[in-house]
Amino acid sequence: MELFAHPFSSYCQKALIAFYENDVPFTYRMLEEPGVGEEFAALWPMKRFPILRDEGRVVLEASTIIEHLQVRHAGPVKLIPQDPDLAVEARMLDRVFDNYVMTPQGKFVYDALRPADQRDPFGVEEARKMLDTSYAWLDARMAGRTWTVGETFTLADCAAAPSLFYADWTYEIPARFEHLRAYRARLLQRPSFARAVDEARRFRHYFPLGAPDRD
Numbered sequence: 001m002e003l004f005a006h007p008f009s010s011y012c013q014k015a016l017i018a019f020y021e022n023d024v025p026f027t028y029r030m031l032e033e034p035g036v037g038e039e040f041a042a043l044w045p046m047k048r049f050p051i052l053r054d055e056g057r058v059v060l061e062a063s064t065i066i067e068h069l070q071v072r073h074a075g076p077v078k079l080i081p082q083d084p085d086l087a088v089e090a091r092m093l094d095r096v097f098d099n100y101v102m103t104p105q106g107k108f109v110y111d112a113l114r115p116a117d118q119r120d121p122f123g124v125e126e127a128r129k130m131l132d133t134s135y136a137w138l139d140a141r142m143a144g145r146t147w148t149v150g151e152t153f154t155l156a157d158c159a160a161a162p163s164l165f166y167a168d169w170t171y172e173i174p175a176r177f178e179h180l181r182a183y184r185a186r187l188l189q190r191p192s193f194a195r196a197v198d199e200a201r202r203f204r205h206y207f208p209l210g211a212p213d214r215d
Helices: 010-021 036-043 062-072 084-113 121-142 155-170 178-189 191-206
Strands: 002-005 027-030 051-054 057-060
Touching: 002 010, 002 036, 010 062, 010 155, 010 191, 027 036, 036 051, 051 062, 057 062, 062 084, 062 155, 084 121, 084 155, 121 178, 155 178, 155 191, 178 191
Parallel strands: 002 027
Antiparallel strands: 002 051, 051 057
16 A cells, blocks of 8 residues: 655644554655655645555545545554444544644644735634634543543544644643643554654644644
8 A cells, every 4th residue: 555645744644543553554655755746646636635545546535544444454443433323423523623623723824824915814713713612612522531432542533633733733722621631642642643743753843833842
């Protein structure tokens, strides 16, 4: 298998967690390497990563890549729960983290990359409000929980790890949300995510809002 990705990308980290959880072998096609970007663009004109190529089959989007790994390269860690109700819940929370944590977090980042005269303060304020709401909702959900769904690490936690990691850099999770902050800390201690974070350390200087020394 070939994974077209970049280690500093949140969505690439989401997919990498799934590979590392079950020690699934793959070839890392890093986009900074010569020629890889052109091949990547030919596979997916939208130029959004990660992309997985497995025996000629191209799989787009991190959530789908994780599903594909469970179907075709299953390991002991079942990231999609076998219980159908829990599987639906894991997929639901996966969308919550992508749409209501990572998306507004990205709004801050993309706005910081724009020229000063093209910035969107209204859009950033809307993103701030969305994160405020998401943080409060997630903090209440994580009270008394170790992981987001059931008692085991799932797809939803793969999504949560990079989402909360970067969101806290961008718009810090308030101290009053102690359950959510503790959950983020547990995610950072998970060996699969800790590995992804370590692999990306050398790219932190690219973070436009200033990557902190912590984490």
